[in-house]
Structure formats: structure tokens, C-alpha cells
Amino acid sequence: MNIQYKWLLILLVFGFIACESDDDSTTTEEVVLTAGTADFSNYVALGNSLTAGFTDGALFIAGQENSMPNILSQQFGLVGGGAFSQPLMSDNVGGALLGGNQILAPRFFFNGAGPAVLPGTPTTEISSILSGSFNNMGIPGAKSFHLLANGYGNIAGLPTLANPYYVRIASSPNASVIEDAMAQSPTFFSLWIGNNDVLGYALTGGDGTDPITDTATFSQAYNALIATLTSGGAKGVIANIPDVTSIPHFTTVPHNPVPLDAATAAFLNSASAYGAYNAGIAQAFAGLVMAGAISQEDADAELARRTITFSEGEGNAVVILDEDLTDLTGLNPALINIRQATSEDLLVLTAASFIGTEAVPGNPQTVNGVAIPLADKWVLTPEEQAEIATATTAFNATIAAARDQAGLAFVDANALLEQVASNGVTFDEFLLQEDLVFGGAFSLDGVHPTARGYALLANEALKAINMTYESNLPMVKAADYPTFYSPTLQ
Structure with a gap:
């Protein structure tokens, strides 16, 4: 055989085999999507800002369009889900007006160095009541019991009771969020509520102006919500409460950000400043030990904790008030409850712009x-x-019990965000971490997720729904959701 034809024959044989292999590999079985035992024809979402799509410190159109419920509704639409209406704001500036006066600030944007408030004036007027019903009943600022409160949308009640976001969409001034939700006869619901029951306390540094909801009130409210939502046979998905102290709002500002020159450090340590305070508390504790009011061991420990010293250079800890210290003002009014912060203290994000001011x-x-x-x-x-x-532990126990009793799909948001805060979570080709600005999971306010963060949560909800109701809803792709919104967004 001619050598040229011999190699041609070999190539033809291999080509035929390769073609057969290609044909086999391209044969795919069509996947038929199904809702399983769930009915997504009328989906209603209840919750707070995390449900509304709040991000970058504000509610605005693009953020709402990338809200977790809206992402879910798009997947539900593949298996018979109906239209999903949202009470969109009037612009992408964020913020709002009441009677022409600004009451809510615009969103943050990244200015190249960090978060900054977007210049511009909001156009959303709270007193312009929207008509119709809305599938997204996420009300920024709402606590568990607020969803049951009649008059929560009464504009005459501002600022004592009414919520400006609910004012825009309440069916009547005396309506409640749960009543307006149930008026739509939902066949499926999502409920993510309770974050603000602890977050409000955390955001105010625990100063008492926004106390933690007591456990009994939370339990009563949450169980009432679940009982009402499931009363018509609706199925649903719920999520628990993450550890709010692990989010960037509380982990970004270090406890020791103060740089000092030698002269300033020397002055602060002198008798004209904290040197006198240090001597005073030493004398006070010595007196308490002598009087038998405190042990020497406890006195030494608190004295060490309260002694304030500064040094030249970087890394000086800030001085803070601490009401849990022993009250010494009865012995000397100048010995107020102060100490330097340690790595165990969490400074709120807004402290970054206050520390160092005069x-x-x-x-x-x-x-x-x-x-x-x-x-x-x-x-x-x-x-x-x-x-x-x-x-948080008590509230999550209530949520878990409600899940078990009602047989609902469940998202362990607490575990998910703990993973984000520790090693990060891989979402397609991206690693989402808790770092402010570039972590990808949290938006510029340090509290709410980015659009990509909301998509990650939506996928967790879809997995839980598929597992619980035998559906096979597809996951969404990380690349379809941004981590930043442009300041020029129209």
C-alpha cells in the first residue's frame, strides 16, 4: 500500500471515531423544570431592609431590582410563578422626601478612597401614596412585631410609629404589613425578619436608645406571622438571624487607630491629663480593698484595665466610656467609667469619621x-x-421551632454569613468575603449585602426550596450581579 494512502486511511478511521465520540458527547437529556409540591403562582415576600433590597445605605431602583425576593421570583417564573411587583423608589439616588423636605439620605458610592454619600437630591416623595398591592412587602427598619402593628403606615404617626417606607404602600393608614400581605392570598411566601430586633441595639452601640426586643415579644410575633402566612395552605421559605457583630459595620474600624507624636503622648500621660486619672483610680481601688469591698485580685485586674497610657507612634487605642466598670464617682466625681479600647471591643463604622475630630x-x-x-x-x-x-440564639431557636412545626424550607443565614466572615464563600468564580468595599459580599454601608451577596442568599433559598418541596429550580450566576453601583446610575 502506498504510504501516503496508508496514513490517509488511518486519519479517516480516527476521524470517524472522533465524530462518533463528538456525537455521543453532545447528546444531552433535556431537564424539565418543576415546582414540585410548591405553588409559586402568587409569591409574597415579607421582611425588612434585607427583603426590600436595601444596599449602600439606601433603597433605590437598581437595588430593588436585585433584591433577593425579585431574584427568587425570576426563577419561580420558570415553573409557573406569576408577576412580582415591587414598590420601586422614584430614582437611583436613594433617600426620600416628606413634604419636600429630605428625611432619608441618598445612597453611598465608592469615590476611589472609600464610601461617600452620593451628591444629589432624592425625588421619592413619601406622601405620594402608591396604589395597588405589592408582592415585595420588605419594609426597611421593621422589627418582628412591626409587621403585625396596625397604623405602621399612618403618615400622621411619623416619626413615632409609622415607617416611611410602609407609608408609601399601605392600603390604609390603619393597615398592618401582614394584613396587606394576606389580602393577596399568597400561595408561597418568604419571611426573613428579626435582624432589626438585635441590629438596632448594635448600631447604636448598645446605648439603650434602641433596645433589643425581649424574647417573649419576638416569639409571640414570629409565631403569629407564621401561623397567619400558612393559614391558607401556603408554603414558604424562612431564614434565621445572623450574628450582626460579624458584619463589616462592626469589624472595619480598629480599636487602636490613633497616631501620636512624642509631645502629645507625653501630655496625655502627664498629671495634667490621664496621669491624674490613673493615680485617682489606683487610690480608689486601694481604699476599696482596705474596706473589704473588693478583693485585691479583682482590684488589680480592673485597675490594669482602666489605666490609660499613650505612646509615640501608631497603634494607640481610643478611650471609651464603659458603664460596666465599677462606679468610682461616689469616691471621686472625676473618676468616670472610662478605659482604653481593646481588640475585644467593636467600634461602629460611623466612628471612623468621628474619631480624631475636635x-x-x-x-x-x-x-x-x-x-x-x-x-x-x-x-x-x-x-x-x-x-x-x-x-440572637433565643430568636433563632424560635425560628427553628417554627420551621419544624410548619415544615418550611429554611436558610441558615447565620451559618452562611459566619462562613463569609471567616474564610469567605466561593460563588462561581468569585470569593465573597466580609471586608468592606472589596470583599464583594457587603455593600458600602457595612450592613446590607451587595447585589451579588443577595444572589448568593437567593441561591441558598433556592437550594432549600428544592430540597423541601422536590422542585428543581436552577441557580443564578454570580457574574450577573454587581458589587458596585455607578454614581452615574440612571
Whole structure:
């Protein structure tokens, strides 16, 4: 055989085999999507800002379009889900007006160095009531019991009771969120509520202006919501409450951000400043030990904790008020409850723009966080963090019990965000982490997810729904959801 034809024959044989292989590999079985035992024809979502699509410190059209419920509704639409209406804001600026006066600020944007408030004036007028019903009943700021409260949308009640976001969409001034939701006869629902029952306390540094909801009130409200939502036979998906102290709003600002030159450090340590305070508390504790009011061991420990010293260079800890310290003002009014922060303290994100400012402009001896201790609202102490943890555990136990009793799909948001905060979560080709700005999971307010973060949560909800109701809803893709919104977004 001619050698040229011999190789041609070999190539033809291999080509035929390759073609057969290609034909086999391209044979795919069509997947038929099914809703399983769920009925998505009328989906209603209840919750707070996390349900509404709040991001970058505001509610605005693009954020609402990438809300977790809206993402879910698009997947539900593949298996018979109906239209999903949202009470869209009037612009992508964010914020709102009441009677022409601005009451809610515009969104944040990334200015190249960090978060900044978007310049511009909101056009959403709260007093312009929207007609019709809305499938997305996520009300920013709502706590568990607020969803049951009649008059929560009464504009005459502002600012004591009414919520401006609900004012826009309430069917009547005396309506409740749950009543307006049930009026739509939902066949499927999502409920993610309870974050604000602890978050409000955390955002105010545990200063008492926004207390944690007591466990009995939360349990009663949550169980009432579940009983009402399932009363017509609707199925649903619920999510628990994450550890709010692990989000960037509380982990971004370090406890020791103060740089000092030698002269300033020496002044702060002198008898004209904290040197006198240190001597005073040492004397006070010595007296308490002598009187038998405190043990030497406890006195030494608290004295070490409260002694304030500064040094030249970077890394000086801020000075904070701490109501959990022993009250010494009865012995000496000047010995207020102050100490320097440690790595166990969590400074709120907004403290970044306050620390280092001067209480008296032009007077360097009135620097906030140094010469002037930070008030309670700027810091979560370990004791306050423990209160949050205790409440969160109790609330999540209520949610878990409700899930088991009603047989609902369940998203363990607490475990998911714990993973984000520790090692990050891989979402397609991206790694989502908790770092502010570039972590990808949290938006510029340090509290709410990015659009991609909401998509991650939506996928967790879809997995739970598929497992519980034998559906096979497809997951969404991370690349379809951004982590930043342009400041020029129209």
C-alpha cells in the first residue's frame, strides 16, 4: 500500500471515531423544570431592609431590582410563578422626601478612597401614596412585631410609629404589613425578619436608645406571622438571624487607630491629663480593698484595665466610656467609667469619621477618642456583644421551632454569613468575603449585602426550596450581579 494512502486511511478511521465520540458527547437529556409540591403562582415576600433590597445605605431602583425576593421570583417564573411587583423608589439616588423636605439620605458610592454619600437630591416623595398591592412587602427598619402593628403606615404617626417606607404602600393608614400581605392570598411566601430586633441595639452601640426586643415579644410575633402566612395552605421559605457583630459595620474600624507624636503622648500621660486619672483610680481601688469591698485580685485586674497610657507612634487605642466598670464617682466625681479600647471591643463604622475630630475646633486637647472619651453609642463592649449573642440564639431557636412545626424550607443565614466572615464563600468564580468595599459580599454601608451577596442568599433559598418541596429550580450566576453601583446610575 502506498504510504501516503496508508496514513490517509488511518486519519479517516480516527476521524470517524472522533465524530462518533463528538456525537455521543453532545447528546444531552433535556431537564424539565418543576415546582414540585410548591405553588409559586402568587409569591409574597415579607421582611425588612434585607427583603426590600436595601444596599449602600439606601433603597433605590437598581437595588430593588436585585433584591433577593425579585431574584427568587425570576426563577419561580420558570415553573409557573406569576408577576412580582415591587414598590420601586422614584430614582437611583436613594433617600426620600416628606413634604419636600429630605428625611432619608441618598445612597453611598465608592469615590476611589472609600464610601461617600452620593451628591444629589432624592425625588421619592413619601406622601405620594402608591396604589395597588405589592408582592415585595420588605419594609426597611421593621422589627418582628412591626409587621403585625396596625397604623405602621399612618403618615400622621411619623416619626413615632409609622415607617416611611410602609407609608408609601399601605392600603390604609390603619393597615398592618401582614394584613396587606394576606389580602393577596399568597400561595408561597418568604419571611426573613428579626435582624432589626438585635441590629438596632448594635448600631447604636448598645446605648439603650434602641433596645433589643425581649424574647417573649419576638416569639409571640414570629409565631403569629407564621401561623397567619400558612393559614391558607401556603408554603414558604424562612431564614434565621445572623450574628450582626460579624458584619463589616462592626469589624472595619480598629480599636487602636490613633497616631501620636512624642509631645502629645507625653501630655496625655502627664498629671495634667490621664496621669491624674490613673493615680485617682489606683487610690480608689486601694481604699476599696482596705474596706473589704473588693478583693485585691479583682482590684488589680480592673485597675490594669482602666489605666490609660499613650505612646509615640501608631497603634494607640481610643478611650471609651464603659458603664460596666465599677462606679468610682461616689469616691471621686472625676473618676468616670472610662478605659482604653481593646481588640475585644467593636467600634461602629460611623466612628471612623468621628474619631480624631475636635470637640472644640482648633483645640487639639479636645480630640474625640483621645482627650474626649467616645460615648457608648460608638462602641459595642464585650458585655453588650454578649447580650446580642444571647438574644440572637433565643430568636433563632424560635425560628427553628417554627420551621419544624410548619415544615418550611429554611436558610441558615447565620451559618452562611459566619462562613463569609471567616474564610469567605466561593460563588462561581468569585470569593465573597466580609471586608468592606472589596470583599464583594457587603455593600458600602457595612450592613446590607451587595447585589451579588443577595444572589448568593437567593441561591441558598433556592437550594432549600428544592430540597423541601422536590422542585428543581436552577441557580443564578454570580457574574450577573454587581458589587458596585455607578454614581452615574440612571
